[in-house]
Amino acid sequence: MKQSLLPIIAHRMAILCYIVFALFPLFWLLKVSVTPNDLLYSEGVRMWPSRTTFDHYAFVLRHSAFPTFFKNSLIVSASTAVVVTVCASLSGYALSRFSFRAKYWIVALMLLTQMFPLVMLVAPIFKILSPLGLTNSLTGLIIVYSAFNVPFATFLMQSFFDGIPKDLEEAAMIDGATKFTAFRQIILPLTLPGIAATLGFVFTAAWSELLFALMLINGNAAATFPVGLLTFVSKFSVDFGQMMAAGVLALIPAGLFFLLIQRYLVQGLTAGAVKG
Amino acid sequence: MMTATGSINGHSVRKPWLRRLADASEPYLYSAPSLILIIVVMLVPLVIGISYAFRDIQLLNPFSGGFIGLEHFRELSKDAAFYGALKNTLWWTGASVALQFAFGLVLALLLDKPFWGRGLVQALVFIPWAVPSFLAGLNWAWLFNPVIGPLPHWLFGLGLMSQPGNILSDPQYAMWGPIIANVWWGIPFFAITLLAALQAIPRDLYEAASIDGANWFQRFFSITLPFLAPTIAITVLLRTVWISNFADLIVVMTGGGPADRTQIVASYIFTQAFKALDFGYASAIALVLLVLLLAYSMLIILLRQTLLNKD
Numbered sequence: 001m002k003q004s005l006l007p008i009i010a011h012r013m014a015i016l017c018y019i020v021f022a023l024f025p026l027f028w029l030l031k032v033s034v035t036p037n038d039l040l041y042s043e044g045v046r047m048w049p050s051r052t053t054f055d056h057y058a059f060v061l062r063h064s065a066f067p068t069f070f071k072n073s074l075i076v077s078a079s080t081a082v083v084v085t086v087c088a089s090l091s092g093y094a095l096s097r098f099s100f101r102a103k104y105w106i107v108a109l110m111l112l113t114q115m116f117p118l119v120m121l122v123a124p125i126f127k128i129l130s131p132l133g134l135t136n137s138l139t140g141l142i143i144v145y146s147a148f149n150v151p152f153a154t155f156l157m158q159s160f161f162d163g164i165p166k167d168l169e170e171a172a173m174i175d176g177a178t179k180f181t182a183f184r185q186i187i188l189p190l191t192l193p194g195i196a197a198t199l200g201f202v203f204t205a206a207w208s209e210l211l212f213a214l215m216l217i218n219g220n221a222a223a224t225f226p227v228g229l230l231t232f233v234s235k236f237s238v239d240f241g242q243m244m245a246a247g248v249l250a251l252i253p254a255g256l257f258f259l260l261i262q263r264y265l266v267q268g269l270t271a272g273a274v275k276g
Numbered sequence: 277m278m279t280a281t282g283s284i285n286g287h288s289v290r291k292p293w294l295r296r297l298a299d300a301s302e303p304y305l306y307s308a309p310s311l312i313l314i315i316v317v318m319l320v321p322l323v324i325g326i327s328y329a330f331r332d333i334q335l336l337n338p339f340s341g342g343f344i345g346l347e348h349f350r351e352l353s354k355d356a357a358f359y360g361a362l363k364n365t366l367w368w369t370g371a372s373v374a375l376q377f378a379f380g381l382v383l384a385l386l387l388d389k390p391f392w393g394r395g396l397v398q399a400l401v402f403i404p405w406a407v408p409s410f411l412a413g414l415n416w417a418w419l420f421n422p423v424i425g426p427l428p429h430w431l432f433g434l435g436l437m438s439q440p441g442n443i444l445s446d447p448q449y450a451m452w453g454p455i456i457a458n459v460w461w462g463i464p465f466f467a468i469t470l471l472a473a474l475q476a477i478p479r480d481l482y483e484a485a486s487i488d489g490a491n492w493f494q495r496f497f498s499i500t501l502p503f504l505a506p507t508i509a510i511t512v513l514l515r516t517v518w519i520s521n522f523a524d525l526i527v528v529m530t531g532g533g534p535a536d537r538t539q540i541v542a543s544y545i546f547t548q549a550f551k552a553l554d555f556g557y558a559s560a561i562a563l564v565l566l567v568l569l570l571a572y573s574m575l576i577i578l579l580r581q582t583l584l585n586k587d
Contacts, residue, residue: 015386015397018463022401025415025460032424045426087309094306106307113318115569117521119545120562123328123555124321126335147317150310179302208408210524215550226410230528233414240424243414250411258406259399 026251033057033244040241056245065220066246069228074253076138076224077206080145084153084202085195087146092157093183097166110151118148122215135216141224144216145206153198160194161187200261204254225250328559335553348560357536358544358561365540367451368458369520375459377512380466385500387467388474405464413528416457420444444530447537454525454538461525466511473507474500513576517569541565 032040033056035049043049060066095103125144126135134140168190169182177185188195210226217223223231229246329348334340352358387398404412420443422428428440444453477500485495523542526532532539532547539547541561549558 011386011391014382015401018383018386018401019397021460022404022463025412025419026403026407028419028426029415032418041423045429087313090306091310094303098303098306100300100303102304102307106311109311109314109319113314115517115573116322116566117542117545117562117569119521119523119542119549120325120559120566121318121321122546122549123333123558124324125317126549127324127333127555128321143313144317147313150313154310204406204408208410210410211527211546214527226408229414230410240418244418247411247414251407254406254408255403258403 029244029247029251032240033248035241037241056241057249060242060245060249064232064242064246065223065228066225066232066249068220069223069225070249072138072222073207073225073250076141076145077203077253079138079142080149080206081199081203083142083146084149085157085198087150088153088157088198089188089191089195091150091154093161093187095154095158096161097169110154113151119211122211125212126215129216136218136222138222140216141213141222144212145209148209149202149205153202156198156201157191157194160191160197164190197261200257203257207250207254325559326563328556329563330560331556333554333556333559335555340556344556348557349564351557352560352564357539358541360536361539361541361544364451364538365520365542368455368526368538368540369516371451371455372458372462372519373512373516375455376462376466376515377508379459379463381470383463383467384470384474387471402464402468404461405468407461409461409522409524410528412457412461413454413525416453416460416525417444417529420453445534447534450530450534451538454529457525457529458519458522462515462519465515469507469511470504473504477503509576509580513573517573520569521565 031048034052034054035043036051036053036055039049039051091106094100095107129135129140129144132140134143164187168186169179172182172186173179208226209224210230213224213227214230217227220228229243229250232246233243330343330345332340332342332344332347383401387394387401407415419425419427422440422442428437428442431437431443432440443449481499482495485499490498520540521542523540523546526538526540526543527546530538532543542565545558545561545565548554548561552558
């Protein structure tokens with residue numbers, strides 16, 4: 001039984017369209033970032049410039065505040081990812097393995113935090129953090145981002161814990177280990193993919209956050225990448241090559257993390273979908 | 277750590293109450309760090325935010341802070357910009373969700389059956405999801421910019437534009453800019469969730485249907501769609517709420533302009549808090565948005581219940 005070729009060709013063409021649509025904007029970002037300034041306008045719509053240069057990158061790295069923004073974003077995102085993953089592993093474990101009276105309320109509270117517009121918190125959070133000296137500080141941002149990401153990360157970790165048979169820790173506890181030891185030494189190592197996925201997810205979320213960073217940070221010293229790039233754009237909206245070079249640089253950490261965790265994330269979501 | 281030692285001591289039969297206490301408090305100790313974070317940074321500000329809606333809170337005015345009752349809401353009911361933003365929110369959310377869902381479903385169907393290179397294709401088409409939203413916004417703003425981007429020239433070449441102009445500064449079409457950026461950015465989310473649901477459909481159902489002579493469309497409408505329905509319902513509901521709150525792309529691409537034509541409620545709240553520094557008014561708008569979204573969610577859930585009961 002030979003399948004006709006037409007559906008296969010149509011299928012591959014459709015896939016190709018999606019790939020082009022998904023990648024073209026990023027390709028353009030890269031293209032403009034390596035186009036020398038004198039060719040920028042004369043070869044505006046060409047797919048690839050006749051000469052390429054890395055001058056824009058060199059300028060951004062040497063003569064602008066972007067290395068500071070990059071460092072700030074890295075500190076904020078990495079710290080948030082670690083704080084959230086630790087908290088979410090613990091609370092995810094509690095939700096997965098214990099049945100206790102307040103469980104229902106904890107789940108309800110976490111769902112509630114996913115329902116209301118976070119924009120609503122911009123003003124009160126500013127008012128609370130400002131007398132504590134936590135506005136214009138990376139610590140303030142880390143605290144805020146950690147709280148925002150804990151609920152989803154908890155559910156994510158819970159679904160990974162649910163996938164591990166209970167017998168494992170019961171066996172360990174019969175051998176005399178406490179529940180916490182069993183959790184630390186047996187369950188956590190088995191959830192490493194889940195931990196990686198959570199780390200990556202939270203890192204990317206913190207790396208992308210814009211509105212609270214805009215509100216809580218002013219001045220270059222504590223600015224994260226989104227804020228820095230946006231101020232740069234609104235102040236000097238002429239040097240496209242440099243802006244796009246900065247854009248490509250902003251893409252790198254999030255992109256790397258995504259490639260690392262993409263497999264696990266689809267896996268985790270699949271597990272969730274099978275259950276639901 | 278206290279619990280761990282407590283339960284070790286509790287092994288002796290002499291102190292069963294200590295062990296009981298340790299056992300009972302264990303889940304709470306595990307949950308405590310997360311709960312403290314959520315309560316301090318989200319729940320308390322939420323309550324304060326709701327109270328701001330009834331107070332006069334302006335950051336630069338030291339004499340503000342008094343209780344003014346429903347004054348903000350009275351003002352809001354006469355605020356033409358708010359009604360415009362409400363209308364724009366409907367348009368922005370409706371178009372974004374519909375297009376993201378349609379393209380996401382097609383992509384999920386394309387990726388459902390194994391083919392050579394599927395893993396790579398999957399990684400490539402899901403990349404937009406990893407792009408930080410502010411960068412997605414800037415990236416598309418640059419693509420729409422006739423100085424630097426190709427899109428205006430292509431649209432001009434196709435005869436869709438009388439001259440290569442910037443769609444983002446055209447009051448009539450400006451909203452399409454953020455919507456297209458949002459669709460580009462959001463397709464992977466729908467594709468991933470729908471793909472996961474598709475893969476959970478038992479394969480033998482399709483085989484049985486093929487043997488009975490059902491064609492692709494019959495199989496799609498009688499097997500695939502009913503199986504996907506719960507996932508579709510929940511993702512569309514969540515996504516609708518989420519997108520109507522999602523102001524990043526608009527703040528980055530148009531800032532609500534030209535002439536407020538792309539201002540949605542979420543970006544209007546942000547503008548009031550960030551630029552006008554009128555926290556009280558911003559909170560009042562946020563409260564209205566919250567109530568509207570809750571009403572919408574309730575409506576969908578009720579609708580779903582009635583539909584389920586009918587069957």
